[in-house]
Amino acid sequence: MSRTRFSLLALLGALLLVPFADLAIITAEPGAELQRIASGFIQPDFSNLPVILRALALTFAFGLLGTLLAAPLGLVLATLWRFRAVRIFAASVRAIHELFWALLFLHVFGLTPLTGLLAIAIPYTGIFAKVFAEILAEQPDDAVRQLPPGTAPLSVWLCVRLPQAWPQMRRYLLTRAECGLRSSAVLGFVGLPTLGYHLGAALSYGAYAEAGAYLLALVALIGSFRLLVPAWSWPLWLLGLPWLLPGEWRLSGQAFWDLVSRDLWPAALLRGDGPAYGQWLLQVLQNAIIPGLIQTLLLSVLALAATALLTLLLWPLAIRAVSGRLGQAGGHLGLLVLRATPEYLLAYLLLLLWGPSMLPAVVALMLHNAAIIAFLLARTADQLPQRADHIGGLNHYLWEVVPRLFAPFLAYLFYRWEIILRESAVVGILGIYTLGFYIDSALAELRLDRLLPLLLATVLLNVAVDSASRRLRRYLALDRQINLTAAAQRN
Secondary structure (H helix, E strand, O other): OOHHHHHHHHHHHHHHHHHHOOOOOOOOOHHHHHHHHHHHHHOOOOOOHHHHHHHHHHHHHHHHHHHHHHHHHHHHHHHOOOOHHHHHHHHHHHHOOHHHHHHHHHHHHOOOHHHHHHHHHHHHHHHHHHHHHHHHHOOOOHHHHOOOOOOOHHHHHHHHHHHHHHHHHHHHHHHHHHHHHHHHHHHHHHOOOOHHHHHHHHHHOOOHHHHHHHHHHHHHHHHOHHHHOOHHHHHHHHHHHHHHOOOOOOOOHHHHHHHHHHHOOOHHHHHOOHHHHHHHHHHHHHHHHHHHHHHHHHHHHHHHHHHHHHHHHHHHHHOHHHHHHHHHHHHHHHHHHHHHOOHHHHHHHHHHHHOOOHHHHHHHHHHHHHHHHHHHHHHHHHOOOOOOOOOOHHHHHHHHHHHHHHHHHHHHHHHHHHHHHHHHHHHHHHOOOOHHHHHHHHHHOOOHHHHHHHHHHHHHHHHHHHHHHHHHHHHOOOOOOOOHHHHHHOO
């Protein structure tokens, strides 16, 4: 089957799913509320500058420290990637969103620096492990063949493999650190004093000008991040930033033991009552896991299809041959704002406009992911070799760029599907009936025994989608058209 035919059939399949999704607008006057939000964001209020700077510094500290802690752990796992247990562990920890980790650790450590750092470091360790393993596997063997026979494997790794892979690893570390800043901001929604905490509070009581200031601060931080963290400065940041984090570095061994030995397990299982446990598990499956899985998968498929369509519209705005130098600058600025704004924050904002349905989540996921893919494809399009008499404008985009880069476009979409699925689960915390809704409800009601089956369902769904994505890429021969590790390094 051709890629074009497959794309059209996939889009048709997504359209057939629309009637099964709750896409209603519930609020009475969304237009008036949108006007108030736009007015506030156009005229941001920076009068509370000390608080903004403090939140900005904490967002930077949590995001960078969590990433720097995860990178070496991920590298260790990458060297052991040949073991199935390591791959399963990495897939499991990265499948659980940072917000879920944070909500869990709040019950053990409270609002302490450890909660924020572990919430970022644990899933990022799994992500680093996967990407670093792919980077190491892609390195050529020519230099290894030149080594004397009998060279120790550790020497081969330290003297050849790692130096070859380091430039790509360093670029990915910076990119993942930018993602860490977004994750750090989102952790403010569970109480950590990052930008998300103040931004969510401002949005909740309608102070849109104040919220606009916090959002612009986040965009400025992500846009200038690489200027702040040259490679030589990483050890300095690692040593200095922990002193900036508020609160005590408190580790309650008893609370952790109670969690893993008692709180996470249903009472029937602790009593050894098999029939009662089976009845309890069946109830959790019927009332939470199955509806959560269906809604999460449905949301991710609709968001993926919407992302594809919006990418095709945003993509030409950032191509110089299509939009010109000035238009390209404006296009990149718009894509930067959408890329820098976390999906969870966009969904929260749209929820205020339209009410608690699946529509805010679909639009939020579409905007953020389409901006990322459009940015990557536009950068690739600007590097394509062109004839001296090539056409420009929209014709150039439709007849030159899209046909030549359609395979990478599809590959990026399939690669982002797993990421969209993670975000589809976590937006349930906002009241949308995905897996995150049931996880958040279990935590709020202190029914921690429900967490393990719900988190396991999240992991299994992510693994299934990742497997389906790989199979589709192979079926459409997309892996021969795009280096997926390079895609990972930029997302």
